[in-house]
Amino acid sequence: MKTAIIWPKETFIPNSLYKRYVFMGEVASSLEAYGEVKVLDLSVTNVSKRFLAEFVSGCHYIFMPVEVTTVREAVYITEYIRNYSKAKIVVYGTAPIYNPNFFARYFDIVVSTGYWTEILPLIASEQIDKLDINGKLYKLKSVAKELNWYYPDFSKLPMDEYIKISKGEVDLSVQIGCPFDCSFCSEKILHPHGIFVQRPVDNIINFINTYNFSDVFFDATTFTVDRKWVLELAEALVKNEKKIRWRTVTRVDQLDDEICEAISKAGCYQIGLGIETLTSSIQKDIHKEIGKHIMVGISCLKKYHIEPRLFFILGLPSQSLSDVNAALDFVKMQNFKSRWKEYIPLRETSKFTTFDQYDSYRADQFFMHFVEGMDRETYMRVLLKNERN
Numbered sequence: 276m277k278t279a280i281i282w283p284k285e286t287f288i289p290n291s292l293y294k295r296y297v298f299m300g301e302v303a304s305s306l307e308a309y310g311e312v313k314v315l316d317l318s319v320t321n322v323s324k325r326f327l328a329e330f331v332s333g334c335h336y337i338f339m340p341v342e343v344t345t346v347r348e349a350v351y352i353t354e355y356i357r358n359y360s361k362a363k364i365v366v367y368g369t370a371p372i373y374n375p376n377f378f379a380r381y382f383d384i385v386v387s388t389g390y391w392t393e394i395l396p397l398i399a400s401e402q403i404d405k406l407d408i409n410g411k412l413y414k415l416k417s418v419a420k421e422l423n424w425y426y427p428d429f430s431k432l433p434m435d436e437y438i439k440i441s442k443g444e445v446d447l448s449v450q451i452g453c454p455f456d457c458s459f460c461s462e463k464i465l466h467p468h469g470i471f472v473q474r475p476v477d478n479i480i481n482f483i484n485t486y487n488f489s490d491v492f493f494d495a496t497t498f499t500v501d502r503k504w505v506l507e508l509a510e511a512l513v514k515n516e517k518k519i520r521w522r523t524v525t526r527v528d529q530l531d532d533e534i535c536e537a538i539s540k541a542g543c544y545q546i547g548l549g550i551e552t553l554t555s556s557i558q559k560d561i562h563k564e565i566g567k568h569i570m571v572g573i574s575c576l577k578k579y580h581i582e583p584r585l586f587f588i589l590g591l592p593s594q595s596l597s598d599v600n601a602a603l604d605f606v607k608m609q610n611f612k613s614r615w616k617e618y619i620p621l622r623e624t625s626k627f628t629t630f631d632q633y634d635s636y637r638a639d640q641f642f643m644h645f646v647e648g649m650d651r652e653t654y655m656r657v658l659l660k661n662e663r664n
């Protein structure tokens with residue numbers, strides 16, 4: 276069986292790669308038991324028409340991760356590929372999950388939940404008895420409590436480009452699912468059935484000892500929620516001879532002295548915290564009421580010399596210029612690292628029926644949700660200045 280994974284082209288070079296390592300790198304490893312797997316990331320690799328035609332020729336399946344920002348590109352590239360390949364084109368990723376019937380118009384198979392490293396190998400090996408199939412929509416019949424964990428296949432990823440973008444850091448997924456349900460987040464939709472699991476500690480240590488990377492981003496939803504796992508991992512990292520520098524993300528209300536001390540000793544140098552907004556009424560609207568925990572959690576990190584990195588969202592419903600300025604001032608006064616991202620209400624995409632609706636979510640159409648009192652230039656500058664630092 277010959278398969279290929281193709282990431283559609285984006286307008287801009289990505290500044291975050293965790294989806295590439297997980298959606299493509301770990302997926303590639305999960306497929307390898309069933310034959311040849313190739314990976315092509317068109318958002319960082321420019322290829323000729325001839326190259327692409329040869330790349331897809333002879334493939335039985337082409338797997339394509341699609342985000343809400345790349346819907347049109349995914350359809351265009353699929354139309355081109357169909358001239359040179361009889362492969363079945365399988366879409367997965369965040370966008371198809373919210374609106375599988377829209378994607379069924381253009382692709383052969385639509386994976387309508389997450390768990391890609393479980394379901395894509397079943398599709399590639401045509402084990403259809405394990406799949407719940409409804410027309411073109413495919414999902415797992417049942418989700419096992421213990422999932423398979425794969426390492427990204429670095430040999431297949433465009434690592435020269437990725438390492439330049441991430442300045443030497445690589446990503447490893449260590450957690451799937453989330454016990455919380457913030458209104459703007461896709462985690463519960465990607466991983467339904469209440470699943471919340473961690474990569475086994477010995478599997479993480481084996482990764483560190485197998486690959487020659489000294490900087491790792493542990494891709495998590497809320498890294499510190501499962502205390503037992505966090506403390507076991509921290510202990511194993513301390514005992515392990517090979518040391519790494521690592522960072523991750525968690526909720527600010529899931530930090531305390533014991534956890535912060537343990538992960539600091541284990542090499543954690545930075546934690547990303549989704550603050551989103553400082554306004555309590557908006558926190559309530561987005562189901563993330565963390566107000567009273569913000570300074571407590573941040574102080575705890577600083578006490579153990581872990582750098583907090585704060586994430587905010589621009590364009591939240593009922594957000595005003597004063598809310599944005601309060602957050603900018605807070606970050607500036609405390610000299611915190613921060614990142615702002617435009618609000619992407621993924622749940623609304625479930626009602627989309629046209630490409631034009633998806634176009635408003637493209638990465639080159641930032642100004643999608645106005646902030647009262649904020650002009651376009653200021654809005655764009657907040658996004659650009661605070662993109663990644």
Ligand code: SF4
Nearest residue numbers: 453455456457460496
């Ligand atoms: S805590 Fe984080 S991962 Fe969990 S639902 Fe909220 S935003 Fe998503």
